[in-house]
Amino acid sequence: MSKILVVDDDQKLLKMLTRTLIYENLDVITAANGEEALKQIEVHKPDLLIVDWMMPKMNGLDLIRRLREEENETMALMLTAKDEIENRVEGLECGADDYLVKPFAPAELVARVHALLRRIEPSLNNQLLEYAGVRINLSTHEVFRDEQILNLTLTEFNLLQLFLRHPRQVLERGQILSSVWGYDFGGDDNVLEIYIGYLRKKLETGQKSRLIHTIRGVGYVFREE
Numbered sequence: 001m002s003k004i005l006v007v008d009d010d011q012k013l014l015k016m017l018t019r020t021l022i023y024e025n026l027d028v029i030t031a032a033n034g035e036e037a038l039k040q041i042e043v044h045k046p047d048l049l050i051v052d053w054m055m056p057k058m059n060g061l062d063l064i065r066r067l068r069e070e071e072n073e074t075m076a077l078m079l080t081a082k083d084e085i086e087n088r089v090e091g092l093e094c095g096a097d098d099y100l101v102k103p104f105a106p107a108e109l110v111a112r113v114h115a116l117l118r119r120i121e122p123s124l125n126n127q128l129l130e131y132a133g134v135r136i137n138l139s140t141h142e143v144f145r146d147e148q149i150l151n152l153t154l155t156e157f158n159l160l161q162l163f164l165r166h167p168r169q170v171l172e173r174g175q176i177l178s179s180v181w182g183y184d185f186g187g188d189d190n191v192l193e194i195y196i197g198y199l200r201k202k203l204e205t206g207q208k209s210r211l212i213h214t215i216r217g218v219g220y221v222f223r224e225e
Helices: 011-023 034-044 060-069 085-093 106-120 154-165 173-181 191-203
Strands: 003-007 027-031 048-052 075-080 098-101 128-131 134-137 142-145 148-150 170-172 212-215 219-222
Touching: 003 011, 003 034, 011 027, 011 106, 011 173, 027 034, 034 048, 034 060, 048 060, 048 106, 060 075, 075 085, 075 106, 085 098, 098 106, 106 154, 106 173, 128 154, 134 154, 154 173, 154 191, 154 219, 170 173, 173 191, 173 219, 191 212
Parallel strands: 003 027, 003 048, 048 075, 075 098
Antiparallel strands: 128 134, 134 142, 142 148, 170 219, 212 219
């Protein structure tokens, strides 16, 4: 199991990231600032760092820069609200391996985390998700049900990816909204039903059986009849 160190002084975001990554079967440890992160890195030796830029005591930029100066090549994903081109360049030049701007959808964060982990230990199995004849290739974004290719929008793809990562598990509405649309999603609450409808229509083309089932008052589950 890959070990992830999440470094952020925003406790609400830290809890959301921890919950999201644990749900992906990843081992998660946390730190509230760069100084605390250095201690965690020494003890736990994580495979990947997710680091906020703006933090007290030692910010994310200084943390990554110090690690690189010490020849520590642990993969690092920078999280920040700084979205100017010069900020991205600075973050990557200091030694970050990827850069994600807040606010972000957890589904994108998860995809980037898996992409970075594949660079550590490439595996075809990490690029393919399959259940009940539905297959997703994460590297090419191709989606099949049996031998029929499905053309999905990015949101539909992220929604299906979430279901395929957790087949037969009941996913609560709030959990799905947080994972696909973002932890601070404040849009129309009916958006989930709308996209479930879109995805069902594409999955059930040709009178194929239903795979996305409604659990009234709770959420949805992806399973065979």
